[in-house]
Amino acid sequence: xxxxxxxxxxxxxxxxxxxxxxxxxxxxxxxxxxxxxxxxxxxxxxxxxxxxxxxxxxxxxxxxxxxxxxxxxxxxxxxxxxxxxxxxxxxxxxxxxxxxxxxxxxxxxxxxxxxxxxxxxxxxxxxxxxxxxxxxxxxxxxxxxxxxxxxxxxxxxxxxxxxxxxxxxxxxxxxxxxxxxxxxxxxxxxxxxxxxxxxxxxxxxxxxxxxxxxxxxxxxxxxxxxxxxxxxxxxxxxxxxxxxxxxxxxxxxxxxxxxxxxxxxxxxxxxxxxxxxxxxxxxxxxxxxxxxxxxx
Ligand code: SF4
Ligand code: SF4
Numbered sequence: 422x423x424x425x426x427x428x429x430x431x432x433x434x435x436x437x438x439x440x441x442x443x444x445x446x447x448x449x450x451x452x453x454x455x456x457x458x459x460x461x462x463x464x465x466x467x468x469x470x471x472x473x474x475x476x477x478x479x480x481x482x483x484x485x486x487x488x489x490x491x492x493x494x495x496x497x498x499x500x501x502x503x504x505x506x507x508x509x510x511x512x513x514x515x516x517x518x519x520x521x522x523x524x525x526x527x528x529x530x531x532x533x534x535x536x537x538x539x540x541x542x543x544x545x546x547x548x549x550x551x552x553x554x555x556x557x558x559x560x561x562x563x564x565x566x567x568x569x570x571x572x573x574x575x576x577x578x579x580x581x582x583x584x585x586x587x588x589x590x591x592x593x594x595x596x597x598x599x600x601x602x603x604x605x606x607x608x609x610x611x612x613x614x615x616x617x618x619x620x621x622x623x624x625x626x627x628x629x630x631x632x633x634x635x636x637x638x639x640x641x642x643x644x645x646x647x648x649x650x651x652x653x654x655x656x657x658x659x660x661x662x663x664x665x666x667x668x669x670x671x672x673x674x675x676x677x678x679x680x681x682x683x684x685x686x687x688x689x690x691x692x693x694x695x696x697x698x699x700x701x702x703x704x705x706x707x708x709x710x711x712x713x714x715x716x717x
Contacts, residue, residue, distance in 0.1 A: 443468035461521025467585035484570035513644035638678030661686035
């Protein structure tokens, strides 16, 4: 199952970034595919990107609401909000575990043979702070005289943007290299900090910072496809605790907003078939219906 997950993660990288002519054109892809959103964190300004970024578009939406209102426009981003809502309500954080390029990169770095450290549990609340402050509040309320704000997360934080867009564009365009200043340097340091942290802690950006993961996680308990715990089968053996990449105890907090639905607990730990993947209440996997009763 984890091999399948790797394949799906890899395929999503190429589906979200299919414009490989960029070294020759030295420009961003602006074709018709760019109306389709990447479900995971994938920068719009990556020169290979053939999709748009939900998080960037959401910031853009809030940064322009006041300007649009002042111009009498009724554009309120139904397409962006609808796409995010449909993805979250359908899949929750399955997207983080199966379709996020920056999530895959962190997993690869964590596989390096270094000393490993847990992440202090309270740091998980950081991503909600980034979601509220950098995605909604600052773009909406810190605006120019004309009412236009900034995409604060993209501009000051996003390490995926620095990796996928900033570095390749600097490599391709000499005049950008000359213009790169302190802002780019600070973003490069942020990127290096997360990459370094990923070698010794599992998925630190997803667990402490990612506003998209924070949003998807709110739907983990109600999404159409979700994990299910069968309390009749669970023996509380705690085997699922040790394999979890985000250090949660599935049998104690099933469908936690932290769960990235990687399915390791189900396929690598639980030998009692206590965990299943359900689609709208119907068991998708595993298919076994054999009843088990561990209690005399
Ligand atoms: S609880 Fe299970 S599915 Fe969720 S992240 Fe942990 S191991 Fe993966
Ligand atoms: S591995 Fe399965 S049986 Fe054991 S505690 Fe987790 S869910 Fe329950």
